[in-house]
Amino acid sequence: MGSINLRKVLLWPALVVGVATATAVHAETCDDQVRREISEMRRQQTELRSQPYEDGPIQELGQCTQQAVRLGLAFAARGPASEKTAANEELANCLQLRIAAISESCSCRKLGADIGRDLDMQGLAGQMQDVGSAYQRMTQAAERARQRAIQNPLIQQYVAEAEKFRQCYDRLSINTLDGIAKKLDAIDPGDSTASTGGAPTVNAQLPGTNAPTVAAPPTAARGPSVNVPTPSNTAPTVNTPPVNIVTPGAPAAVPTTASSPSAGNCTDLRNDIAAMDAQSNAMPGYIGMRVQLASLYNSLCGSSPAQRTQYWYTADGRQLQPVSAGARPAGAAYAATADIGAQCAGSANPSMCALAAGAFGNCQTPPSDLQQACAVPGGYGDPANTVAATGGPPLPDAQLTVGGKSYDVSDGCAQVLARISDGYATNAQLNSCSGALLDALAQAAGAARSALATALGPVLQHGFAPAGAPPMGGFSAAFCQQMENNAQICKTRQNNMVSCIPTGNAQQPCAPQDNTSTSGQAGAFGDCYQLYSRFAGMCRMNVNQRPQIAAASAPRTSAPTAQPAKPATPRPTVNPSAPASPKPTANAAPPPAPAQPQMSPQCQQLVSNYVAAAQANDGTRALAGYNALKGAGGCGVLAKVDRPPPVVSSVDDLPSRGATPLSDQVIGGCARAQDGCAAQARQLQAGTSPAAQAAMIGNAIGIGLQLGGMMANGMAAGMPQGGGNVAVPSGGSNMNSIGNRPLQSTYGQGAPTYQPRPPTSPSTITGIGTH
């Protein structure tokens, strides 16, 4: 596990839930403004991604999408889609970049950085890439410093300073990051006074306010790569990507810069979980997360090797050889610890079931359909290398409050409850729960114990609220989005972990090592990802897919009787086994419901493939899975979730336009006309014909001739000289006509017979001389 402290990760979401529901009346602050802007952009994103997927040729990623993927803000891959679908995704990712850019703008402003709102999307993507490159140069400089045996705290201070600017996407950040990189390159082993000289004066122990961190606990022995939590209220703390240096020949997964989890660390984790049991057990969705935590704890801190030993299993749940025995045996469908294996046997996709429960043996030699999914859980590495010698005290039973009473929930029972709504659990498996709990659940469900497996789903979804009672509440969309963001950030950071093998070459001391995001700090980010994904999954199921529950969960006037002492914080309804972060990128359709028992094997496979791809955040494969499922008629599940695109915009969302009297007259008039003004158009065309042009010129000349005649006859005595109004006869002209000119009495149709002579003097009428 490396230096993992999950306490803040665990506690932060609960804190956010509380904070998110607090209301405050105040003038709009910078943060308020940013939140408002982000909210609007989120709305636009939702709208864009609610469009139906359209198939088409292979689409490349747009600039915004590429940058969003680099930053871990989106998951996308080139794949088949219509231009419209691809364009929508690109635009949504442009908005995601904008959100990322402005989300830190208030804190960045305090640093002197100015996150401009005026950059266009492409410009912003470029700016973010530039900052990312600068950050990379800084981390490389930090690595070089480490290679030169610079004391880590000194490096850490520089890095901590750099971290402040990492998410401030402006020129100042680029300059600052580059400046820090130069300083890192300039220090030498003799510069051991950390906070003096050129080192930035930062507090390396800045409190991680609200921010989930994956950092060494205070009781753990810190390795050289101490993680410095930096304050952030919107994203997981930016941890320094440590460089795991392994000695040649040593197992690649052994991090030498991070200590194995000590007993104290496991104790901390255990205590944190116990604290959550006490404080949050009635929180909807808690059971599912508790199962995840228990699996994690047992895998990493299990008190006996037996708890940690993973075996290969056949699809029907028959145990094969231990994973540690070597290659994947024939017929092996998945790997899991004994208890997880039993729980997942017979599920629609036992591999994913085991994976979700924290059994990662599959990932040592992952089959193709699990490779993506294993990218994250693989972050735990080989438990034998990290915790085999440590262990920790057994995790206490979880607690569950039903009808105002608390019940002990064994790990096995919790797993069954967590899987009930997935259709994985059977009534017989519920026997792992205590009789008292089952009685309470039966009462809550209003069903006999023998029918609990099918009757309990609604109760779970209602957060164990009594039968007939409204659900406890739902997460806010903003909270869910934050969970998703955090999960993606953790995943990105896990993927960005770098390790190297010392080469002994002074010029290039570090050889990059492939597949390095599997241990130590990377594993910690993997934990972070899993947990946030769990929260995000719950959120999505409660907010997005069950809006009726969220709508019904508006704060009530009276506190729930089951929890009289709790604040009336809106609570999410439970789907404990919400899948981890299903997010097909090019397809806004939510993942389908898990396979039902009556499904055909083919349908089960299609659903499983799709869910697995979605959980693995594999957009391309999820898209293919979605299409395959749709092609098969939806298997009875797709229709439940893949409804026609919601009409996101109501009339109220659209601006009410001001008056357009001219358009109403000209355009509207023609639109109302039976012939669409076709007759008028013909007239207008005629009005520009050569004949009309000739007639117009002839008319002008004719008038000139008349005027000249009048002047010659002394009839223009009142005409001013040298300019002014021109008095001309108006008789005989119907110039308002836009059709062909009427023939002038002077001329026949065609050119006038009279050819005017060239002028001999400047005009005395207009003052314009035209010799």
Place this chain on the structure above:
Amino acid sequence: MGVITRILAALAATLALGACNGPPPPAQVDAFTGIYNRSPSSAVPVDAPVTMGQPVAFVTTDNVEHHIGYNKDAWAYWNKMVPTSLENTVAMADTDPTYFSAKLIQMLRRHWPNIQNMHDLREAKAAGMQGVIVVDLRWKYFEPYGDRTYKIDIDLYFFDASMTPVSKMNGHGEYTLPMITTDGRVQKTTDAALAQVDAKITALVH
């Protein structure tokens, strides 16, 4: 008499240019101004295939309104400056926005015989329109002492039933005016632009 004749002829030729002088041309605004505020028109994918449901409406942009107003103002200006009997009726006919209106509707009705004109997306949405076409008209106006080429761009933005823009299709036409002419060929240029966008609709909209 000869002098006056020349002056009048020259004046007629000058008026043929329509927008030689007079009111300044209107500033172009984003096509979605006042109509749609979730994203700028520049974010709409270009020439993306579209499937339009029925019924369909079309909405003209503020640029269309401004252009009509500009023509109106220009002719009002010249009406003050020039006697009615000397108005360049050819130029008036050429630049009359009714022509654009008629040809646009004619083209749209070929594809959607029952297409309706709506004031804005809000009205279209309320009326249950399953697709809306926002018609924008962008002009690069003729400059008598500069670039004598004017350009007409007719942009059609296709909105789906959720009032989300899904595609933009453009038709372009331009013409460089000779020094002396009575024919600005605005109608022909408009026809060319509409023909382009018509062809795109045929190819891309279903």
